[in-house]
Amino acid sequence: MDRVAHITALEVSLARAVEILDRLGFDPRAGQGTIDVRVPPTRFVDVTREIDVIEEIARIYGLEHVPSLLSVGSGGGLTPAQRVRRTVADACFGAGLTEAQTLSYVPGDMPDRLGLGADDPRRDMVQVLNPLSQDHSHLRTLILPSLLDALARNAAWGRDDLALFEIAHTYHRVADQKLPREPWTFSAVMRGRLGGAAWRRAGEPASFFLGKGVLESILGAVGVTCRVAAIDGDRDPFLHPGRKGFVQVPGEPALGFVGELHPLTARRYGFDDPVVVMELDLDRLCEQLGEAPRALPLSEFPPLRQDIAVVVADEHPASAVLEAVRGARSELLSDAQVFDVWRDAEALGPGRRSLALRLTFQAQDRTLSDEEVRPHREAIVEHLRETVGAELRS
Numbered sequence: 001m002d003r004v005a006h007i008t009a010l011e012v013s014l015a016r017a018v019e020i021l022d023r024l025g026f027d028p029r030a031g032q033g034t035i036d037v038r039v040p041p042t043r044f045v046d047v048t049r050e051i052d053v054i055e056e057i058a059r060i061y062g063l064e065h066v067p068s069l070l071s072v073g074s075g076g077g078l079t080p081a082q083r084v085r086r087t088v089a090d091a092c093f094g095a096g097l098t099e100a101q102t103l104s105y106v107p108g109d110m111p112d113r114l115g116l117g118a119d120d121p122r123r124d125m126v127q128v129l130n131p132l133s134q135d136h137s138h139l140r141t142l143i144l145p146s147l148l149d150a151l152a153r154n155a156a157w158g159r160d161d162l163a164l165f166e167i168a169h170t171y172h173r174v175a176d177q178k179l180p181r182e183p184w185t186f187s188a189v190m191r192g193r194l195g196g197a198a199w200r201r202a203g204e205p206a207s208f209f210l211g212k213g214v215l216e217s218i219l220g221a222v223g224v225t226c227r228v229a230a231i232d233g234d235r236d237p238f239l240h241p242g243r244k245g246f247v248q249v250p251g252e253p254a255l256g257f258v259g260e261l262h263p264l265t266a267r268r269y270g271f272d273d274p275v276v277v278m279e280l281d282l283d284r285l286c287e288q289l290g291e292a293p294r295a296l297p298l299s300e301f302p303p304l305r306q307d308i309a310v311v312v313a314d315e316h317p318a319s320a321v322l323e324a325v326r327g328a329r330s331e332l333l334s335d336a337q338v339f340d341v342w343r344d345a346e347a348l349g350p351g352r353r354s355l356a357l358r359l360t361f362q363a364q365d366r367t368l369s370d371e372e373v374r375p376h377r378e379a380i381v382e383h384l385r386e387t388v389g390a391e392l393r394s
Contacts, residue, residue: 161192
């Protein structure tokens with residue numbers, strides 16, 4: 001009966017086990033610590049192994065006799081990459097996006113539909129030797145076309161207000177290697193009037209700024225310090241030339257992109273209104289992970305908000321101005337936002353604009369006064385003047 005004790009932790013005597021099996025019709029024959037049984041015809045289906053017989057003994061003897069044991073051991077847990085993928089998905093759910101699962105196969109003309117350049121490495125797709133159809137002849141280098149197809153199918157069924165995301169592999173050829181590189185990739189598409197997320201207005205139409213907000217909430221949840229910078233040149237020609245940006249880590253190549261779909265590309269998929277798209281290489285994003293972010297306690301004291309307006313040249317994007325504000329490293333500054341833009345060539349000069357900044361100061365142990373915050377505000381203005389040539393507008 002050692003096997004019964006080892007598997008169930010029940011101390012069942014040989015005589016008691018024989019009695020149980022005999023009552024169940026197994027015709028038991030006891031040996032030296034063992035029992036030979038003959039399975040009745042009515043139990044041929046569910047009793048086929050030793051473990052099934054042990055289960056019958058434990059069931060009749062009483063599972064309430066199984067002792068409670070405390071087992072302490074190290075759990076497996078999630079790898080950092082798995083945690084990032086789960087965090088990204090949770091952030092998308094919180095932003096009101098719906099998860100989609102599409103096929104990894106795309107047609108061979110996918111690069112042409114997106115308008116990729118002749119030297120774009122994403123044109124070099126892995127061809128499937130025995131495809132099911134011409135629409136599934138290659139492995140995708142971007143998830144975006146698959147989500148755009150899904151968006152178009154939903155539009156054909158009358159669902160115009162939709163936001164989808166997917167986390168899956170993309171496939172990229174590697175020189176002198178037979179198998180492609182298969183990074184985990186995140187992609188999302190948004191179209192129509194979207195609502196349901198607490199951080200945005202209900203019914204807000206899809207736009208570049210809406211997509212940028214979703215992307216920043218995802219990056220904030222992951223805890224990676226990235227910024228969305230303007231895309232120069234012809235990079236990603238399927239994006240609107242004036243409404244696109246790439247996700248950048250200082251000193252690293254772009255990790256992905258965000259923007260509105262180019263009108264010509266949108267029409268190829270049957271869309272006449274703005275479509276917001278984004279895509280990130282999650283494997284490269286994981287390489288930027290530092291220490292796990294720590295949550296700071298909420299201050300019991302009210303924040304002090306002050307608005308300033310600075311005049312800056314058009315060559316400096318708003319993201320660079322905000323980065324300069326944070327670069328002043330004020331220990332009391334908790335948040336900074338751009339809430340207005342004003343242009344007037346006569347008043348400000350050509351190629352210059354005014355940015356209205358809202359600075360939020362807050363302390364953990366006291367209520368701040370204007371006099372206490374003034375030197376911090378002045379230091380921020382001085383740092384803006386030194387870094388981006390900004391001038392305080394009176």
